[in-house]
Structures are given as C-alpha cells and as structure tokens.
Amino acid sequence: MLDALNISDYGLYSVIGGLIAMLGFVLNSLVITTQRYISYYKGKGDENYIKEIFANSLLLHIIIGIVLCGALLLIKEWLISNVLNIDPVRTETAKDIYVITTLTLFITILTAPYKSLFIARENIVYISVVEVIDGILKFGLAIWLTYISADKLFVYAIMMLGILVVNFLSFTIYALVYFKESCIIIRPKSINRKCLSHIAGFASWTTYGMGAVSARNQGFAVVLNHFFGTVINASYGIAFQIYGAMAFTVTSILNAMTPQIIKAEGENNRERMFFLAEKESKFSVLLMAIISIPIMIEMPKILMLWLKDVPEDAVMFCRFILVSFLCDQLTMGLNVVNQALGNIRRYTILMYTPKLLSLPMAWAILYYGGQAQDIMVLYLIIELLVSMMRIPYIKRAAGLNAGQYVRNVILRLLPTLFVISATGYICTTAITAPYRFVLTFVLSVSTGFISAWFFTLEKAEQDFVKNTFKRLHVCLI
Numbered sequence: 001m002l003d004a005l006n007i008s009d010y011g012l013y014s015v016i017g018g019l020i021a022m023l024g025f026v027l028n029s030l031v032i033t034t035q036r037y038i039s040y041y042k043g044k045g046d047e048n049y050i051k052e053i054f055a056n057s058l059l060l061h062i063i064i065g066i067v068l069c070g071a072l073l074l075i076k077e078w079l080i081s082n083v084l085n086i087d088p089v090r091t092e093t094a095k096d097i098y099v100i101t102t103l104t105l106f107i108t109i110l111t112a113p114y115k116s117l118f119i120a121r122e123n124i125v126y127i128s129v130v131e132v133i134d135g136i137l138k139f140g141l142a143i144w145l146t147y148i149s150a151d152k153l154f155v156y157a158i159m160m161l162g163i164l165v166v167n168f169l170s171f172t173i174y175a176l177v178y179f180k181e182s183c184i185i186i187r188p189k190s191i192n193r194k195c196l197s198h199i200a201g202f203a204s205w206t207t208y209g210m211g212a213v214s215a216r217n218q219g220f221a222v223v224l225n226h227f228f229g230t231v232i233n234a235s236y237g238i239a240f241q242i243y244g245a246m247a248f249t250v251t252s253i254l255n256a257m258t259p260q261i262i263k264a265e266g267e268n269n270r271e272r273m274f275f276l277a278e279k280e281s282k283f284s285v286l287l288m289a290i291i292s293i294p295i296m297i298e299m300p301k302i303l304m305l306w307l308k309d310v311p312e313d314a315v316m317f318c319r320f321i322l323v324s325f326l327c328d329q330l331t332m333g334l335n336v337v338n339q340a341l342g343n344i345r346r347y348t349i350l351m352y353t354p355k356l357l358s359l360p361m362a363w364a365i366l367y368y369g370g371q372a373q374d375i376m377v378l379y380l381i382i383e384l385l386v387s388m389m390r391i392p393y394i395k396r397a398a399g400l401n402a403g404q405y406v407r408n409v410i411l412r413l414l415p416t417l418f419v420i421s422a423t424g425y426i427c428t429t430a431i432t433a434p435y436r437f438v439l440t441f442v443l444s445v446s447t448g449f450i451s452a453w454f455f456t457l458e459k460a461e462q463d464f465v466k467n468t469f470k471r472l473h474v475c476l477i
Contacts, residue, residue, distance in 0.1 A: 026064060026068060026109065026207055026210070026211075027105075027108050027109050027111075027112045028206075028210045029203050029206035029207040029209070029210045029211075030057070030060070030061055030064070030109070030112045030113070030116075030203055030206075030207075031112045031113075031115060031116045031119070032116075032206050032210075032339065033057070033199055033202045033203040033206055034053065034054070034057040034112070034113050034116035034117075034120075034199070035116040035117075035119045035120045035258070035259065035262075036202065036262055036339050036340070036342075037050075037053045037057075037198070037199060037202070038050055038053055038054070038116065038117065038120035038181075039120045039258070039259040039262040039263050039266070040262050040263070040265065040266040040340070040342075041053065041266065042120065042259075042263055042266065043262070043263035043264065043265065043266020043267040044266045044267075047181075049195075050181050051180075051181045051190070052190060052192045052195050053181075053195060053199065054113060054117065054181045054182060054183065055183055055186050055187070055190035055191070056190070056191060056192055056195045056196040056199055057113045057116070057199055058113045058183065058186060059186050059191065059196070060196065060199060060200060060203070061109055061110060061112055061113050062110070064109060065105075065106045065109040065110060066106075068105070068106075068109070069102050069103070069105060069106045072098075072102045072105070073099070073102055076095060076098050076099070077095075079098075080094050080095055080098060093153060093154060096154060096157070097153065097154070097157045100157040100158060100160075100161055101157065103161060104160065104161050104164055107161070107164050107165060107168050108164060110168060111164075111167060111168045111171055111172070114171040114172050114175045114182065115127070115171050117175050117179050117181070117182055118171065118175070119255050119258070119259060120259050121179065121259075122255075122256065122259050122260075124252060124255050124256050126174065127255060128252065130167060130170045130171065131248070133166075133170075134163060134166075134167055137163045137166070138160075138163060141156065141159050141160075141163070172184065202342070202344065205344045205345050205348045206339075206344065206348070208348055208349075208352065209344075209348045209351070209352040212352035212353065212355045212356035213352065213355055215356055215359060216355045216356060216358055216359050216379075217240070219359040219362075220236070220359065220362055220375065220379070221233055221236050221237070223359070223362055223363050223366060223375070224236055224366075224372060227366045228372065231311060231312070232311070232312070232313060232372065234311045234314075235311040235312060235313045235314040235316075235317050236317050238303075238307075238311065238314050238317070238318070239314065239317035239318040239320075239321045240321065242295075242318050242321075242322070243318075243321050243322060243325060246288065246291060246292050246295070246322060246325075247288070247325065250284040250287065250288050250329060253280060253283055253284045253287070254280065254284065254332070254336075257276055257279065257280040257333075257336075258280070258336050258339075260276055261273050261276045261277055261280065261333070261336045261337065261340055262336070262339060262340040264276060264340070265337075265340035265341065266340075270398065270399070273337060273340060274337070274398075274400060274401070274405075276333070277333030277334055277336060277337045278333060278405060278408050278409055279333070280332065280333035280336065281329065281330060281331055281332055281333035281334070281409050282408070282409045282412065282413060282456065284329045284332060284333075285326060285329045285330055285409075285413055286413065286416065286452055286456055288325070288326055288329060289326060289413075289416070289417055289420060289448070290420060290444075290445055290448040290449065290452070291445070292322045292325075292326065293417070293420045293421055293424060293444060293448075294420065294423075294424045294437075294440050294441045294444035294445065295322075295441070296318070296319050296322055296323070297421075297424035297425065297427075297428055297440060297444075298424070298428065298436070298437035298440050298441070299315045299318050299319060300315050301436065301437045302437055303315060303318075305437075313372055313373075316372070316373055316376065317372075317376065320373075320376035320377075320379060320380055321376075321379075323380060324379055324380045324383040324384075325383075327380070327383045327384040327387050328383050328386070328387050329387075330387050330388075330409065330410060330413075331387045331388070331390040331391060331409075333409075334390040334391065334393075334394045334400070334405075335351075335390060337394055337398060337400075338390075338393075338394065338397070341397060341398055343397070347393060347397070350389065350393065351386050351389060351390065351393075352386075354382050354385065354386055355382055355383075355386065358378055358379065358382045361375075361378055362375035362378060362379075365378065391405060391406070408458075412455060412456045412458075413456055415451060415455040415456070416448060416451040416452045416455055416456045419447050419448065419450075419451040420444050420445075420447065420448040420451070423440075423443050423444045423447045423448075424440055424443075424444045427439060427440040427443055427444070428440060453465075
C-alpha cells in the first residue's frame with residue numbers, strides 16, 4: 001500500500017484517517033458494553049432481558065453515530081486548515097478524505113452491536129471468516145492501485161468505505177437470520193429506560209478508557225506530524241499496521257475467552273473467572289511473543305523486503321509498539337475481570353488516565369528538543385506501569401490471589417520469552433545469508449514452542465495438548 005500511494009500520500013491518509021479513526025474508540029467501548037451485558041445475563045439465564053439489551057444498545061449506537069459524525073463534519077474546515085500540517089496542493093483531497101472517513105466511522109459504529117452478538121455467542125469462526133475476507137479485499141485493493149492512473153489516495157479511501165459496507169452487511173444479515181435477539185427496527189415497546197441507562201453508564205466509562213488509548217495513539221501521530229511532517233506519520237502508520245496484523249491472534253483468544261470470563265461472574269463462579277483470566281493473559285502473551293519477537297529482531301530486513309522505500313524510524317516505531325503491546329497483555333485477563341465485575345469507574349480513571357497524560361508529556365519532550373524515540377520510551381514505560389497496576393487493584397476489588405497470578409502467568413512466561421529472544425539474537429549475529437530472517441523465524445518459533453512446553457505450560461495444559469493431537473491423529477487415520 002505504501003508503494004502504491006507513496007510515502008507522502010500514505011502519511012496524509014494515516015493522519016486524517018487516523019484522526020477520525022481515533023473516535024473509533026466509541027465503537028470499541030460500545031462493543032465491549034453490549035457484549036458484557038449479553039454474556040453476563042446469559043450466565044444469569046435471562047433470555048428476555050438479552051433482547052432488551054440488544055434493542056437499546058442498537059438505539060444508543062444510532063444516536064451516538066449521528067451526533068459524533070455530525071460534529072466531525074462541522075469542524076472539518078477548522079481542523080484541516082488550522083491543526084494539520086498538510087501540503088496546500090493536497091488540501092482539497094484532504095477534505096474529501098475527511099468526509100469519506102467520517103462516513104466510514106458511522107458505518108463502523110452501526111456494525112458494533114451486531115458484531116458484539118457474535119462475540120457474546122462465541123461465534124468466533126464467522127468473525128474470523130469476515131476478517132479474512134476483509135484482509136483479502138484490502139490486499140487486492142493494494143495491488144489494483146498500482147495499475148490505475150486516477151488519484152490513488154481518493155480511490156483508496158472510497159474502496160475502504162466499500163469494504164466496510166461489505167463487513168456491515170455480512171454481520172447484520174447473518175445476525176438477523178440466526179440470532180433471535182437481534183433486530184434492525186427498534187419498536188417503541190422495546191425501549192427500556194433503565195436498561196438504556198445501565199448500558200450508557202457502563203459505555204461512558206468504557207468510552208473514557210478506550211478514548212484515552214485512542215487519543216494517546218492518534219495524538220502521538222498529530223504531535224509527530226506537527227514537529228516532523230507527514231513522512232514520519234508513514235513510519236508511525238506502518239508500525240500500527242504491523243501491530244494490527246500481529247494482534248489478530250491475540251484478538252481471537254480474547255474473543256473466545258472474554259464471554260466465558262464474564263459469564264462465570266454472572267454465574268457467581270469467581271474461582272473459574274480468575275482461572276480463565278490467567279489462561280487468557282498467559283496464552284495471549286505466549287502466542288504473540290512467539291510470532292512477534294523474531295519479527296521484531298529481523299524488522300529491518302522484513303521492512304526492506306515488504307517496502308521498496310522504508311521510511312525513517314519505521315523499525316524503531318514497530319519495535320516499541322509491539323513490545324508495549326506484549327507488556328499490556330501480561331495482565332489483560334484482569335482487565336476482562338473488571339469488565340465482568342461491572343464497577344469500572346475507579347478502575348478506568350486509575351488505569352487509563354496515565355495513558356492520556358502521556359500525550360502532553362510527549363508534546364513537552366519534543367518541544368524541548370527530544371526525538372521521536374524519546375516519546376516511544378515514554379509510551380513503553382506507561383504501558384508496563386499500567387499493566388502491573390492491574391494486579392493489586394483486582395486483588396483489592398475482587399480477591400485475586402496476586403502471588404498465584406504472578407507465578408502462574410508472569411514467571412512461567414519469562415523463560416520462554418528469554419529463549420525466543422536469545423535464539424533470534426544468535427541468528428542475527430552468527431548468520432549472514434540473504435534470507436536469514438526466514439531461518440531466524442523458524443528457529444525462534446521452534447525453540448519458543450519447546451520452551452513453552454517445559455516452562456510455560458502446566459501439567460493439565462500439557463495433557464490437553466497431548467489429547468488434542470491424539471484426537472487429530474485418530475481422525476487422520
């Protein structure tokens with residue numbers, strides 16, 4: 001995609017699309033809220049209330065989508081003329097891209113309640129199929145753009161909007177056919193003010209948390225744009241594109257286990273809730289580390305192969321963002337535990353405000369002569385700090401055995417993380433072959449799985465893996 005658009009246009013799309021996508025945190029918060037209430041009341045066994053939850057959630061999505069996108073369109077001229085650093089030649093194109101990405105946000109918000117149904121019902125296979133098709137369409141778009149002579153940036157934005165419409169129809173039509181609690185027309189008798197109030201209250205604090213993360217991520221892009229221009233936004237955008245691809249595996253684990261964690265709390269089975277939270281944190285970090293660590297080590301070679309012109313600092317941004325994500329995942333299961341508990345106001349303020357405050361801190365660092373790498377160090381420190389803060393908080397709020405969590409998750413992961421990193425480092429220092437990164441990846445992944453078997457997996461988990469392979473062997477025979 002970078003090759004098709006060129007660095008400047010890709011950076012322009014990243015900063016405009018990213019600025020509006022920053023408000024996609026509203027989508028994430030609404031998905032989390034709807035899925036939380038559906039999963040919780042599934043645990044309670046209250047099917048009738050689940051129908052009310054969906055109808056009121058859909059109404060809330062429509063209202064928020066109209067208000068939010070309307071406000072974005074009102075500030076379009078001011079934002080493009082006074083805030084963003086854009087080449088005057090591309091100003092009109094930037095305005096068109098802004099309108100298109102605003103429409104993209106609206107469609108994405110409308111998709112949220114239907115997608116949350118799939119997560120709550122643990123229909124992860126269908127979500128994965130839609131996401132794979134989405135990836136194929138985007139890949140095809142990238143290839144097609146290299147052969148057209150029209151304004152590639154404008155065409156890219158229009159086609160991205162079209163792909164999201166396909167996603168919306170895929171989730172909506174399936175849900176209407178197979179999920180009895182879904183609807184597309186909200187009847188007046190379905191509106192429950194108490195239910196709407198509960199959803200809105202939970203969503204408001206979830207929105208603050210997601211908004212803090214999004215403001216930090218996209219705010220960093222605006223800060224970088226202000227001090228260094230659009231070229232560095234290409235580097236930053238590439239880093240988050242790689243992060244999104246790497247996080248796909250982790251997202252699948254979260255989508256599979258989050259409903260079970262919340263449902264366990266609805267069943268008043270807190271022991272099972274903590275058990276599942278440990279598994280979610282451990283396996284998400286394990287799989288992410290096995291894939292991402294060798295890629296981080298060989299990032300310069302991989303980017304040179306992928307891109308014809310690697311933007312400056314792209315490798316640095318990729319490494320910092322991936323390491324920060326690994327730190328966050330160390331206790332992500334406890335974040336889901338807090339969603340299940342339902343009392344999120346204090347948690348959200350304590351865990352997400354530091355991430356938001358890192359934005360003015362980053363501005364100050366660059367204003368007083370700091371470099372891009374300095375603000376990424378800040379990014380990493382804040383992520384690690386917040387991740388570790390979750391342990392004592394959940395211990396106090398819900399009775400988590402903190403020592404057991406550290407032993408079962410963090411300490412069991414450390415040897416495997418060291419083995420993967422050491423293998424990758426040895427490969428890069430001892431081998432000079434042209435396609436060394438392939439060997440580095442294969443050896444690091446292999447040693448990672450072996451180390452995980454002996455150091456990370458518990459006896460019950462090893463037995464589960466053995467039985468799974470036995471069943472596969474029987475099926476193949």
